[in-house]
Amino acid sequence: MGQPSSPSRTTYRATIERIFDHNDDTRSLFLRLPTDRKLKFVPGQFISILIPLGDEMLRRPYTVASPLGSELIEICFNRVPNGRGVGCLFDRAPGETIELMGPFGNFTLDHPPEVETVFIAEGTAIAPIRPMLHLAQLGKHAAMFLLYAARDAEHILYRDELDELASRDTNFHFETMIAKNSATDLYQLLHDEAARRWIKADTNRARQFYICGVGKGVTRIRDLLRGSGYERRAVHYEQW
Amino acid sequence: MAKRRRRRKRGNLLNRALRSASLGGCEFRTLNSTHSLEDIFMAKLRVKFESGEPDRVIEFDPVKAPFHHDGRPGSILDILLGHKIHLEHACGGNCACTTCHVVIKEGVDKLSEAEDSEEDMLGQAPGLTPTSRLGCQAVVTDPNAEITVVIPRFTINLASESRDEH
Numbered sequence: 001m002g003q004p005s006s007p008s009r010t011t012y013r014a015t016i017e018r019i020f021d022h023n024d025d026t027r028s029l030f031l032r033l034p035t036d037r038k039l040k041f042v043p044g045q046f047i048s049i050l051i052p053l054g055d056e057m058l059r060r061p062y063t064v065a066s067p068l069g070s071e072l073i074e075i076c077f078n079r080v081p082n083g084r085g086v087g088c089l090f091d092r093a094p095g096e097t098i099e100l101m102g103p104f105g106n107f108t109l110d111h112p113p114e115v116e117t118v119f120i121a122e123g124t125a126i127a128p129i130r131p132m133l134h135l136a137q138l139g140k141h142a143a144m145f146l147l148y149a150a151r152d153a154e155h156i157l158y159r160d161e162l163d164e165l166a167s168r169d170t171n172f173h174f175e176t177m178i179a180k181n182s183a184t185d186l187y188q189l190l191h192d193e194a195a196r197r198w199i200k201a202d203t204n205r206a207r208q209f210y211i212c213g214v215g216k217g218v219t220r221i222r223d224l225l226r227g228s229g230y231e232r233r234a235v236h237y238e239q240w
Numbered sequence: 241m242a243k244r245r246r247r248r249k250r251g252n253l254l255n256r257a258l259r260s261a262s263l264g265g266c267e268f269r270t271l272n273s274t275h276s277l278e279d280i281f282m283a284k285l286r287v288k289f290e291s292g293e294p295d296r297v298i299e300f301d302p303v304k305a306p307f308h309h310d311g312r313p314g315s316i317l318d319i320l321l322g323h324k325i326h327l328e329h330a331c332g333g334n335c336a337c338t339t340c341h342v343v344i345k346e347g348v349d350k351l352s353e354a355e356d357s358e359e360d361m362l363g364q365a366p367g368l369t370p371t372s373r374l375g376c377q378a379v380v381t382d383p384n385a386e387i388t389v390v391i392p393r394f395t396i397n398l399a400s401e402s403r404d405e406h
Contacts, residue, residue: 046337048330059310061331084309085332104330104337106364219357232360239357240334 011050011101012037016094017072023154025079026124027090028065030072031098039064039073039103042110043131044210044238047075047102051085060085061240064103065127067134076127076157107238109210112141116207118198119146120221122186125212126157128238132210133165133172146174147193149186153178187217194221195228205229211237281383285319288345290393298323302380311376316342316351316389320375327391333376338365340375347387352379367392 014031021027033039039047041064051058066074080086092098109117109132119129126148136144150156156176166172177189190213198207207230211221218239225235281303287296298319300307305314307322311333317340320327328339335357344351348371354362358377362368380387 046331048332059329059332061334061336101330104339106338106361107336222356237360238336240336 011099012039013097013099014073015097016092018094022076022157026076026155026157027078028074028076029089029092029098030066030074031100032072041068041103042108043068043135044108044128045103045105046128047073047100048104049075049085049089050099050101051088053084053088058085058088059101060089061104063105063127065130067131076124078124105238107210107212107236109135112136112139113144113208114142116143116204117141117145118194118207118209119144119148120190120194120209120211120213121146122149122190122213122217123151123155124157125214125238125240128212129210130158130161133162136172137165137169141171144172146172147177147190147197148174149177149179149190151179151182151184151186185217187213187215187220191217191221191224195224199224199228205231208234209236211235212240214240283350283380283383283385284387285316285380286346286386286388287320287325288388288390290390296323296325298325302383302385305379311340312352312379314379314381315376316340316373316378316380316387317375319380327375329376331376335361335374335377338362338374341365341367341392342373342375342378343367343369343390343392344371344373344378345388345390347382347385350380350382350385350387352377352381354378366394 012033014033016029017032018030019027020030044063046061046063048059048061051060062075062077064073065076066072077086077089079090107128113136119132121129129146133144133146146162148156162174166174177186177193179186209225209230211218218237222235222237226232281301282299283302285298285300287298300319300323302314306318308318310321310329311317317327317329317333327342330339331337333340338361341362351373354373354377358374361374362372365372
């Protein structure tokens with residue numbers, strides 16, 4: 001068995017400047033690149049964190065949650081049962097460095113939307129949508145609606161910021177959905193609400209959607225929308 | 241090598257005998273009262289690199305998947321990583337980027353069919369070909385498959401490449 005081929009990608013070494021715990025299992029790391037380096041990303045893209053574990057190097061993707069122009073790169077994540085990579089990230093402390101590559105990904109919004117845009121997210125999957133919402137503030141944009149679900153109010157991330165955004169941007173609205181109990185399927189809630197609001201309520205099929213979340217619930221919503229008359233290319237999604 | 245050839249020959253003979261039956265991994269294992277099928281069935285994956293590195297050939301038993309922990313178990317990514325061959329996978333093998341884009345030169349029909357998510361993602365891959373697949377999603381489904389893949393010179397995300405640090 002030969003030696004592994006080495007990747008040719010450029011990597012960055014960033015310093016963890018600070019840590020913020022959103023709740024008991026969700027954390028943000030704020031990363032600073034060396035002064036002579038800059039990460040140019042499009043809202044929605046992710047970076048790949050290189051995590052040494054034993055004799056191997058894991059690659060784990062984390063969406064850039066910070067708006068364009070931020071001094072620090074923010075990544076946001078939560079604990080995952082048996083999550084080898086994320087467990088290591090929870091052990092990191094300010095002042096330590098981590099290696100990353102990127103940005104990557106095509107789940108992006110690169111200019112203020114010109115058609116009505118619906119964002120659908122669950123939990124930490126708000127991360128790619130947050131910089132998109134900020135980008136939209138840079139110009140005139142069509143109506144935007146965020147439907148955001150979480151298992152409890154504590155897991156609605158960036159709540160104050162979203163409230164503030166909605167208060168000063170009359171063309172942005174958002175609504176949260178909280179699980180009734182631990183057995184609630186959040187993606188079914190989102191699915192049913194999407195059907196009610198954007199399929200059954202009218203015949204407008206000119207909207208675009210950005211859906212982000214974990215597991216098959218994302219593709220269920222995708223299929224619902226695409227199967228109800230929305231253009232395939234108007235239904236953007238990222239499934240983790 | 242001679243032993244491997246014998247194993248392949250035995251595997252091919254037995255596979256032909258059993259071809260009319262459903263040959264899922266579990267059923268293989270139920271038949272091993274007299275044979276160690278895990279030793280018999282071997283698939284072959286030949287890897288060609290556009291970058292000019294020498295070809296690599298992996299012989300493996302698909303039933304033993306996963307070989308690593310990224311990508312779908314038994315996928316081309318899983319097999320390569322499990323055999324110490326690097327294939328980029330910036331998203332961790334979650335079908336969220338195109339960095340594991342490979343081109344299948346032989347054995348397309350020995351792989352799982354691409355689902356919508358893979359097709360959507362591939363549509364944005366640079367250098368797309370009719371037999372392009374995402375390494376993290378293409379699972380070897382035939383225990384005796386002979387597959388040849390090419391790893392393109394730029395198996396990386398075009399958007400990323402153009403927006404990388406300057």
